[in-house]
Amino acid sequence: MKSILSGLSLAFLAASAFAQNAAIGYPPQGLSVSPGTNLTVQVERPNSLTGSEEVAVVIGLQSCPGTPCIAPADFMGQILYNGPFNPQYHETYNPPYENFTIQIPSNIATGTALLGVAHVTLIGAGLYPWLETLNRTITIS
Numbered sequence: 351m352k353s354i355l356s357g358l359s360l361a362f363l364a365a366s367a368f369a370q371n372a373a374i375g376y377p378p379q380g381l382s383v384s385p386g387t388n389l390t391v392q393v394e395r396p397n398s399l400t401g402s403e404e405v406a407v408v409i410g411l412q413s414c415p416g417t418p419c420i421a422p423a424d425f426m427g428q429i430l431y432n433g434p435f436n437p438q439y440h441e442t443y444n445p446p447y448e449n450f451t452i453q454i455p456s457n458i459a460t461g462t463a464l465l466g467v468a469h470v471t472l473i474g475a476g477l478y479p480w481l482e483t484l485n486r487t488i489t490i491s
């Protein structure tokens with residue numbers, strides 16, 4: 351009985367930790383964008399079972415043509431957005447999200463670039479801080 355219960359609570363913990371994850375809904379992997387143009391970055395925040403309070407999102411862009419991109423946890427590149435995160439329901443078939451409009455720097459090199467998203471949230475009954483980083487590869491052309 352005890353092991354079934356702890357198995358269940360482990361599964362619940364794993365599920366609720368997973369439910370904290372945000373995701374990049376747009377742009378799709380490999381999207382081609384031109385320097386100087388605006389790009390929508392959609393950050394999805396699936397509704398979680400545990401209480402949570404959004405803090406912030408940072409969006410950075412790293413130019414990495416011909417070299418491996420560095421993980422955004424270590425290097426965000428040029429910061430294009432740094433501010434509040436307020437995900438909302440829009441379409442019924444999508445999780446809550448917020449669209450951010452960023453401008454691709456006009457002097458960025460062509461080739462591979464990595465969008466990095468850092469997401470900070472407060473979770474749990476006691477509200478502890480939690481940070482995750484997400485990324486999406488795009489092509490500057």
Ligand SMILES: *[C@@H]1O[C@H](CO)[C@@H](O)[C@H](O)[C@H]1NC(C)=O
Binds near residue numbers: 452
């Ligand atoms: C790009 O976005 C900025 C601010 O978000 C806006 O002022 C500007 O009009 C946009 N430019 C285009 C071409 O949509």
Ligand SMILES: *[C@@H]1O[C@H](CO)[C@@H](O)[C@H](O)[C@H]1NC(C)=O
Binds near residue numbers: 422486
């Ligand atoms: C980008 O995110 C994926 C997981 O979605 C991860 O496997 C990959 O290592 C990340 N890339 C970088 C450069 O951090």
Ligand SMILES: *[C@@H]1O[C@H](CO)[C@@H](O)[C@H](O)[C@H]1NC(C)=O
Binds near residue numbers: 376390392440449
């Ligand atoms: C958010 O951006 C996506 C991708 O550009 C677009 O399809 C969607 O309609 C936008 N949602 C809102 C509420 O503007």
